[in-house]
Amino acid sequence: MATTALFFVFAGLAIACAISMVYHKNPLYSAISLIGVFVSLSVLYVTLAAPFIAAVQILIYAGAIMVLVVFVIMLLNMEEDKPLNRLRYLYAIGGGLGLILLVQTFFVFYAVMRAPKQAVNTEETIGKTMSIGTAMYTEYLLPVEIVGILLLMAIIGGVILVRKLSQPQMESMVERELERRHEGEDKDDYRIAL
Amino acid sequence: MESVIKTAFPFIVFSIAILLAFQGVLMIVAYTVLAERKVLGWIQGRIGPNRVGPWGVLQPFADLLKFIFKEDLVPDKSTKFVYFLAPIVALTCALLPIVVYPFGPVITTIDWSFLPYGLGDNIRQLPMTIAQIDVGVLFVLGITSVGVYGIALAGWSSNNKYSLMGGLRSSAQMISYELAMGASVIGVVMLAGTLDLNGIINAQINSPFKWFIIPQFIGFIVFLISAFAETNRVPFDLPEAETELVAGFHTEYSALKFALFFMAEYVNMFTVSVMVTVLFLGGWYVPGLGHLLEPGSVPYALVSHVAFIGKICAFLFLYIWIRGTLPRFRFDQLMNFGWKFLLPLALANVILTIIIVFFLNR
Amino acid sequence: MEPSLASYLALSGILFTIGAVGVIFKRNAIGMFMCIELMLNAVNLTFVAFSRYYADVTGQLFVFMVMSVAAAEAAVGLGIIISFFRNRVSVDVDDASILKN
DSSP states (O other): OHHHHHHHHHHHHHHHHHHHHHHOSSHHHHHHHHHHHHHHHHHHHHHTTOHHHHHHIIIIIIIIIHHHHHHHHHHHTOOOOOOOOTTTHHHHHHHHHHHHHHHHHHHHHHHHHTSSOOOOOOOTTTTSHHHHHHHHHTTTHHHHHHHHHHHHHHHHHHHHHHOOOOHHHHHHHHHHHHHHHSTTSOHHHHHHHO | OHHHHHHHHHHHHHHHHHHHHHHHHHHHHHHHHHHHHHHHHHHTTOOOOOSSSGGGTTHHHHHHHHHHHSOOOOOTTSOHHHHHHHHHHHHHHHHGGGGGOOOSOOBOOOOGGGSGGGTTTTOOOBOSOSOOOTTHHHHHHHHHHHTHHHHHHHHHHTTOHHHHHHHHHHHHHHHHHHHHHHHHHHHHHHHHTOSOHHHHHHTTTTOGGGSTTTTTHHHHHHHHHHHHHHTTOTTSOGGGOHHHHTTGGGTTOOHHHHHHHHHHHHHHHHHHHHHHHHHHSOTTOOTTHHHHSOTTSHHHHHHHHHHHHHHHHHHHHHHHHHHHHOOOOOHHHHHHIIIIIIHHHHHHHHHHHHHHHHHHTO | OOOOHHHHHHHHHHHHHHHHHHHHHOOBHHHHHHHHHHHHHHHHHHHHHHHHHTTOTHHHHHHHHHHHHHHHHHHHHHHHHHHHHHHHSOOBGGGOOTTOO
């Protein structure tokens, strides 16, 4: 009973926040709406008996990713999106495509629900930290390691992308890199290629 | 009638519990403010507030009244919605973790059969925690990390360059030190084998030598330092450095909205003190008390609860003491310290703990 | 009484569609990024709902993977947006047309 009430309140909140995110032109308002979606989804995870995922959702999405996004929005001090005057009719086409996608999604879910596998009554251990940790470090060890490497690559990539280099520094870096790679070859061709 | 009461009973009980806990925490916070002014006064050779009531004990209420009756100024070109949202977010995120604090041991000896309509039939024990969730540590870390928005949005929406600088500095600082804080907790979680705050305390009882401050001393130091940075307190109070930024993110806030930020800061101090106590100092556990009083009885729970509050107050005093003695860092020093010293230290602690736990469990 | 699996799936479908439509409508790179995050979250909800109703922990594990990938995406994506802003002083994807022609 209480679960159903929670579901409808927070499902409505999630949809409202999602629509407001797409609707608002100001990126910061969009970001705040998206945080609302994340928090409502976190409550929904609690109603699905997944407290660990709910806490991680708050910690990673609301606490880390969106802080980064808000930080970038504030740092770049973006102005609002200009209205798209030419190509107005594209909005209608976009909305139509969205409607088709919605119908398709529902159709897929309908097919899945009719699949022979029956829903079983859940044991209480699913969703507890222990069961997730056990599965993570036994059955799914390789994917976890791969995700770890992916995160390391993302860290390095992020640092390299936003590193600020002055023009001479950049040129000398390119020069050195070229010399290292193609000693004795004609450098100029490669510089154009870069 | 009976079924209505049976349905409403849990809601009433939880409402009372929440009311009690929030009221208690807010009273402690109010008196922390007074204690801060008194202690700072003594450190600086002054007397401190002593006009309102005997020894100034009614000062927090006088301050509250003043905040309520001050004029509420709103900057002309601020983004109104965000400007009003920011203090609410800050205080809500500061207060939410209260629901998982383990305020004391479970009481098992009360006989609940005196309750009408058989309400007490299924109650075996009375935990001194509002919500016993499996992932308490993650919950507290997550909610406090959401608190950054309050400060960042306040700085952005005030439309004032000092506020913006303060907000940006503060978000950068809190993001950076959150990492070190999270990494320093991992060691404790590994030793306790659970993310539940009550479970972590239960892993530390029976002997003061089991307190995690001993096996996790590096983690304790890292946690304490990053806790100071997380709460924007001296020596890491860059976001509100008066000499550089006027008052940082809350320059444009006045009256009750400023009071909300002010309270949020002190509630955050309380939260961090609770976390240090629970993670490293055994929470409500008092060495030797189990021999004097029966565990599970009401007096045992009350003495433990008082001990818990006492440990927290010791940390709150440490906060004030450090504020009275240390100067402020420079911003680049702060960032270098967090990323190049604290984070590697915390990670080294994690690896060391992994090795030790591995060999202990063989 | 608990909400059925179908209601969670319906919510997930609606959120996914809103995210997809947002990617079509928005021209601000950060806005598009946020819409993609919304779509990832809709998928996560499906995972957790199935994990609950089939009593299988695998779904929650994959939510964890999706979150890690989203974090990696945030780091790299925002890095790209910042360096793009440095070069073009804009985050409008219409300005990222230097490879055209």
